[in-house]
Amino acid sequence: AQSVTQPDIHITVSEGASLELRCNYSYGATPYLFWYVQSPGQGLQLLLKYFSGDTLVQGIKGFEAEFKRSQSSFNLRKPSVHWSDAAEYFCAVRPGGYQKVTFGTGTKLQVIP
């Protein structure tokens, strides 16, 4: 069965520092990959997605993610974090076809001044 792992439950970074959130998936073929952000008390918002093609994907709010087939990873990055980026981030995987999305357990990001 497909699975998605976010190994970091909680990450703290200083404002202005760079950020990388890890995501690994377990699936034979290359699935569709997503990153969502959830601010406190809000629903999830799609940051970016990867289906095929260029392995470096640009998203909204200055985020990017890189697909690495050899590592079965889809890590999210941002070069300089802002206090407003404090939220929970979810990686999600979908095998394709009519199969549903499976969400990771989330990584909670804290930004300190």
Added chain:
Amino acid sequence: DAGVIQSPRHEVTEMGQEVTLRCKPISGHDYLFWYRQTMMRGLELLIYFNNNVPIDDSGMPEDRFSAKMPNASFSTLKIQPSEPRDSAVYFCASSPPGTGYNEQFFGPGTRLTVL
């Protein structure tokens, strides 16, 4: 543009009572999803509709849960009777034609507490 609208935002009820959660998808979207989020199980898909027709309800936990979509602009998720283990945040999401799971827009959620 209005996003996905859910009501109520918070619901507190007692065990055994009927609970109805409501969702208005984004106009023009033809997919609608119901999710449940808990600390223990994360975000789980309960059911989804396409063009008002239920397509996959395999995530509905048991017969106490039911969902309907009488028209393109309204859906309900009903729990009868409710139990304390149903306490969670319930999200509705919609997506545009042709995108399905690939472009979901989530509502703000309904936080349900069953005492």
